Amino acid sequence: MQTEDYLLFDDFKSWKKYCEKHNKLLFEPVLDYEIHQKGTKETAIWEGIATAYQVMCEAVDTGLNEEMTSRSGMINNGAKKVYRYPKAVLSAEFQRLIARALAAKEVNSCMGRVVAAPTAGASGILPGTLYTLQELHDIPNQKIYEGMLVGAGIALIIERNASIAGAVGGCQAETGTAAAMASGAIVYCLGGDINQVFGAVAITIQCMLGLVCDPVAGLVEIPCVVRNASAAAIAYSSAQISLASVDSVIPVDECIMAMGEIGQAMEARYKETALGGLAATPTGQAISRRVLIHDIEMLDDEPEQ
C-alpha cells in the first residue's frame, strides 16, 4: 500500500523504488513519513533525533565512568574492565566498540537513562556503534542523525513484517533489529548506496536469525548485555561485507520474512518468559531463586470479591 505523497515503510523494495523515482536520499522519506503520519514538524523531528543521540552518547560515557552494579549483582562494571584492559584482541577501535556497547546497555540494566532503540533490551547497540563510527571517521552530527532516521525506517519495516519485541519474536527481534538499524546507518554514513545499505541490513539479519530471548531470572542483564556487544560487532562485520558490494543473495525483504517465520515458530519458553535456554540452566535457576521475592502472600484459587 502506498499513497502518492509519501512512503508507508511496508517493505525495502518500495523504499528503494520510491527513492530512485523521486531522486531522494534514504532518510528523506522517513522524515516525510513522520511529518505526515504523526503531524510532527520537521524541526521537532531533528531535535528529537539530536536529543536521542545525545542521550545515547551520555549513556556510553556514564557506563564507562560511573559505578555500574545491578541490584542482582550479575552486572558489575564489565564495560570499564573491557575498556581499560591492556591487550586489544583485534584493535583498539574494536575494543572501544565492544566496551561502549556494553557500557550503554549496563546503564540500562542499572536504572540509568537510555534510549529504547528499538527497545530497552537493545539499548546499547546504536550508542556503541554510532559513537565509535563518529570517532573513527569524523562524521558530522547531521550525517549521524540522517543515519539514525535510516535506522528508524529499517525498524519500521521490521516491526511491520516480523517483530521488534522479544516477547513476540525472541532476541533476534530486539538485538537483531538494533544491529540491522546500526549496520544500515553505518553504511549510509560512509557513503554507501541504497543496495549497499539494504545489503548490510540483509546480512545482519542473516547473522542474527534464530536468537532466543532467555534472560536469567527474567532480568534484562544476562545474556542481554553481552549480546548488545556481539550485535554491535555483527553490525560492523555486515557493513564491511556489504560496503564491498558482496551480495546477500537472499533479498532483504525475504530475510525479514524469515525472521518473522522463525519468531512465530519459536516456543514461548524462548520469548522473554525466563523458562528456557540460559534461564533454565541449573545456575540460571539458582540465581532466579536468589533474586526473586519469596515472601509472597498467595491467595486461594477462588478469586476474591
Next chain:
Amino acid sequence: MAERSSVFDMIGPVMIGPSSSHTAGVVRIARAAIRVFGSIPDEVDITFYNSFARTYEGHGSDKAILAGLLDFKTDDKRIKDAFEHAKQQGLTYKFRSVGNAAIYHPNTIKLNMRKGAHEVEVIGVSKGGGLILIEEVNGFAANFTSSLHTLIIFAKDQPGSIAFISDIIAHEDGNIATMSVTRKGKSGQACLVLEIDTGIRMLTKDYIESLSWVDQVIYIPDIDM
C-alpha cells in the same frame, strides 16, 4: 488496521532502564495515582501482584513506584535513588507482595495513599511499552489510560447526569474518547470517568464540581507533562 508507529517508537522513548513495563509504566501508574489523590501523599501502602510480586525488586519497580509518587517523570535520573528521595521528602511506604490474584492482570499494583484523614485507593496495570491502565479508584471501575486528558466525576446516581456532563464537554469542543460509569453498593454514588482528546478549562471543571448532585471532580491532564 492498527495505527502505524512513529520514528520515535523505533528510536525512543528516552527512558530509565531496565524495562518499559517495569520502570516507565510503573512510574506512570504512580503519577496518575497522585493526581487522583490530589497531591503527594505522606504515607502509602504499595501492593505488587502476581508477576510483579516476584520481580519488582530485581527490575527496580519499587524505586520506580516511589519516584512516580514523588512526581518524577519517566526519564528522571533520580529514579535510581528514589529511596533516598522518599526519605528526604518524608514519604513513608510499605511494600507487600501478593501472588495468585486471579482477578488481576500479571503486572498489577495497588496504591493506598494517605495524608491526614484523606485516603485514596488506586489500582493500576502496567501493560508493556510504558502503557498503563488505571483500573480502579476507591473501588469504582475507572479504566483510563492517562494517555489522554481524564475527568473523574463522583456524583449522586440520578437520571440525566451522563447526558448533562457530555453536553458540557461537547460545548468545550472536547471529543470524548472513552466513558465509563459505575455505581457502587447502595450508597447511590456513581463514578463517571471520561477520557477526552483535548484538555478542558479549569472553569469547566469548577462548574461541574459546583453542581448540587456532584460530590467531587478530579481532572488529570496529560500525566507526562
